[in-house]
Amino acid sequence: MAQVYEHPIFPFTAPPELLEGRVGNAAVCVVGAGPVGLAIAIDLAARGVQVVLVDDDETVSHGSRLICISKRTLEIFDRLGAGAGFAEKGVVWNKGRLFFGEDEVYSFDLLKEDGHQWPAFVNIQQYYAEDFLVRATERLPNLNIRWKSAVVGVEPSSDHVRLTVGTPEGPYDLDADYVVACDGASSFVRRTLGLEFDGRTFQDRFLITDVTMQAEFPSERWFWFEPPFHEGQSALLHKQPDSVWRIDLQLDQSADPGVEDREENVRPRIERMLGVDAEFEIDWISLYTFRCQRLQRFTAGRIFFAGDSAHQVSPFGARGGNGGVQDADNLAWKLAAVINGDAPDALLASYDVERIPASDENILNSSRSTDFMTPKSQAVRDIRDAVLALARDHGFARRMVNSGRLSVPAVMDGSPLNTPDFGAFDGPMRPGAAALDAPVVTADGTDWLLHQFSGDFTVLLYLGDANDALPDGWPRALPAMVNPLVIAPISGPGVIGDPEGNVRVRYDLKPGTVYLIRPDQHVAARTRTFSSMWLQGALARALGNAGDNA
Amino acid sequence: MSALVTDDQIAAPDDLYQALVDAHEGLADAESRQLNARLILLLANHVGDLAVLQEAAALARASVLRDRPDA
Ligand SMILES: Cc1cc2nc3c(=O)[nH]c(=O)nc-3n(C[C@H](O)[C@H](O)[C@H](O)COP(=O)(O)OP(=O)(O)OC[C@H]3O[C@@H](n4cnc5c(N)ncnc54)[C@H](O)[C@@H]3O)c2cc1C
Numbered sequence: 208m209a210q211v212y213e214h215p216i217f218p219f220t221a222p223p224e225l226l227e228g229r230v231g232n233a234a235v236c237v238v239g240a241g242p243v244g245l246a247i248a249i250d251l252a253a254r255g256v257q258v259v260l261v262d263d264d265e266t267v268s269h270g271s272r273l274i275c276i277s278k279r280t281l282e283i284f285d286r287l288g289a290g291a292g293f294a295e296k297g298v299v300w301n302k303g304r305l306f307f308g309e310d311e312v313y314s315f316d317l318l319k320e321d322g323h324q325w326p327a328f329v330n331i332q333q334y335y336a337e338d339f340l341v342r343a344t345e346r347l348p349n350l351n352i353r354w355k356s357a358v359v360g361v362e363p364s365s366d367h368v369r370l371t372v373g374t375p376e377g378p379y380d381l382d383a384d385y386v387v388a389c390d391g392a393s394s395f396v397r398r399t400l401g402l403e404f405d406g407r408t409f410q411d412r413f414l415i416t417d418v419t420m421q422a423e424f425p426s427e428r429w430f431w432f433e434p435p436f437h438e439g440q441s442a443l444l445h446k447q448p449d450s451v452w453r454i455d456l457q458l459d460q461s462a463d464p465g466v467e468d469r470e471e472n473v474r475p476r477i478e479r480m481l482g483v484d485a486e487f488e489i490d491w492i493s494l495y496t497f498r499c500q501r502l503q504r505f506t507a508g509r510i511f512f513a514g515d516s517a518h519q520v521s522p523f524g525a526r527g528g529n530g531g532v533q534d535a536d537n538l539a540w541k542l543a544a545v546i547n548g549d550a551p552d553a554l555l556a557s558y559d560v561e562r563i564p565a566s567d568e569n570i571l572n573s574s575r576s577t578d579f580m581t582p583k584s585q586a587v588r589d590i591r592d593a594v595l596a597l598a599r600d601h602g603f604a605r606r607m608v609n610s611g612r613l614s615v616p617a618v619m620d621g622s623p624l625n626t627p628d629f630g631a632f633d634g635p636m637r638p639g640a641a642a643l644d645a646p647v648v649t650a651d652g653t654d655w656l657l658h659q660f661s662g663d664f665t666v667l668l669y670l671g672d673a674n675d676a677l678p679d680g681w682p683r684a685l686p687a688m689v690n691p692l693v694i695a696p697i698s699g700p701g702v703i704g705d706p707e708g709n710v711r712v713r714y715d716l717k718p719g720t721v722y723l724i725r726p727d728q729h730v731a732a733r734t735r736t737f738s739s740m741w742l743q744g745a746l747a748r749a750l751g752n753a754g755d756n757a
Numbered sequence: 758m759s760a761l762v763t764d765d766q767i768a769a770p771d772d773l774y775q776a777l778v779d780a781h782e783g784l785a786d787a788e789s790r791q792l793n794a795r796l797i798l799l800l801a802n803h804v805g806d807l808a809v810l811q812e813a814a815a816l817a818r819a820s821v822l823r824d825r826p827d828a
Binding site: 585589590592593594596597601603604607 | 790791793794795797798799802
């Protein structure tokens with residue numbers, strides 16, 4: 208029989224505030240232990256910040272909403288010490304097939320390039336993702352998770368935020384220097400501050416189910432427009448671990464919630480899809496209408512919004528959770544640098560500057576996918592169907608078929624933290640881009656480039672030969688916040704090797720090229736000729752000091 | 758400057774009109790609508806220039822709106 212996930216119960220324990228009847232303190236209180244809150248809490252704590260993470264529940268996600276986890280999210284989770292579970296348990300998939308009516312219209316292979324630790328995507332249930340993250344919190348004594356602890360009051364002031372936390376043993380107050388609200392789409396913190404979402408609601412309803420079955424389908428993403436088993440609508444089939452399959456069925460606007468999500472009504476729909484003889488169990492049913500919307504700003508004084516509390520998208524493209532984890536990745540090092548006194552408050556303003564355009568990109572892509580699935584008039588449906596019909600024979604039409612444009616990491620083009628290139632560069636990297644992974648050789652054997660980046664800034668120098676002279680003052684005179692990393696084709700003492708040239712090509716390295724990589728592994732600056740002046744300037748900019756040094 | 762050419766470029770206008778009409782010969786309404794939609798897409802790809810397409814769409818839309826009874 209199939210393995211079934213058992214939800215752990217994390218017990219409530221009365222915190223000192225209740226035992227001693229006093230107001231508590233925290234440098235940062237993270238509200239909500241979903242994937243985004245867990246990621247930011249771990250990241251902050253690993254950077255030495257004292258964190259209290261409160262969640263109103265006592266276990267991980269009940270159903271599985273999120274299933275597709277992107278390469279960038281996997282890299283972030285790996286950096287946070289939670290990668291192993293995803294590598295072991297996740298279902299790797301690369302292929303997507305698209306059907307129109309009875310016919311397969313086309314299939315795609317997610318760009319497969321060798322020399323990356325993580326695949327483009329793995330599928331795994333949200334509860335597993337949260338479980339792995341919760342386990343990664345255990346090694347962090349300065350991260351205090353409090354289950355069955357719901358934020359029920361928010362009182363911002365100029366130098367702290369007072370939160371009231373409701374628990375089974377009564378409420379208490381907690382004064383936090385900063386609050387990160389990761390309390391999901393119906394965020395209590397957001398509503399309490401009276402902040403409104405701006406965006407669109409799609410009227411069509413989608414029936415989302417997880418079923419357990421022994422099936423022969425490959426681990427591919429299958430998407431149907433107007434399939435014979437579900438007339439006029441769209442459908443999706445996607446594999447998860449433990450013989451669980453995600454099935455999405457688009458319903459029309461008139462679908463009655465409370466009726467359509469009853470098992471006796473869902474079962475026949477799935478039987479039409481899988482065949483009446485199919486043996487399956489329904490694990491989870493949910494009926495959604497989707498929204499693509501965001502807050503006008505993700506920062507309100509000392510309160511930051513991250514993940515679904517800040518923005519929501521429809522799931523086509525897997526941009527919700529993956530986008531939210533990138534918020535966490537972006538905010539954690541900045542908040543830690545300010546709290547630890549390494550950067551001015553001004554650095555925090557760059558969270559909005561960098562993540563709002565990223566959110567807009569996710570909203571634009573998800574909205575267009577949802578629009579493609581839900582034509583708003585007969586004429587628009589005609590065009591959509593014409594695209595699908597022509598896609599059978601014509602590449603140009605295939606490229607218009609939109610069942611989801613899958614999440615890719617946002618490039619922070621135009622961010623004030625970026626320093627313009629010093630010298631000419633080619634290739635996929637540029638300031639603001641997430642650093643690409645590549646295989647490298649270290650003193651301990653083969654490893655991955657991203658593992659060589661420290662939690663702080665990394666300054667990466669490329670040498671034509673491991674024995675070549677280092678720039679003046681390297682590494683002695685480098686600022687304390689940057690960790691030197693020297694790469695050459697063949698490794699040597701203190702020099703990482705790039706025998707296959709993957710790093711050289713992906714970063715367009717020439718002897719003497721230097722990159723400054725941020726703590727969140729995004730490129731801050733690069734130069735063909737290193738000088739400590741250049742590094743000081745680039746570092747100051749990346750820490751939000753542009754005004755002082757520009 | 759306008760990207761869309763609206764000057765008369767057609768050598769044999771009656772033949773061209775007839776070609777459009779012939780394409781619909783014997784088709785049911787729904788099929789004809791599909792023919793129109795597919796024709797637009799094929800021509801749009803032939804043009805390949807988003808600016809030209811946007812201008813043509815805007816012109817067509819303005820022309821439709823002008824015919825609204827209250828316009
Ligand atoms: C059908 C569906 C499929 C999806 N598929 C994908 C996918 O494949 N890939 C992807 O990346 N995303 C996907 N998403 C989106 C993804 O599920 C969300 O974007 C993601 O869960 C957001 O994470 P979060 O941590 O911001 O919020 P949530 O996961 O909603 O977590 C919020 C947490 O806050 C807690 N909380 C709420 N209020 C309080 C309070 N007052 N006090 C304390 N705690 C509180 C909640 O208990 C919860 O634990 C999908 C969504 C849906 C609906």
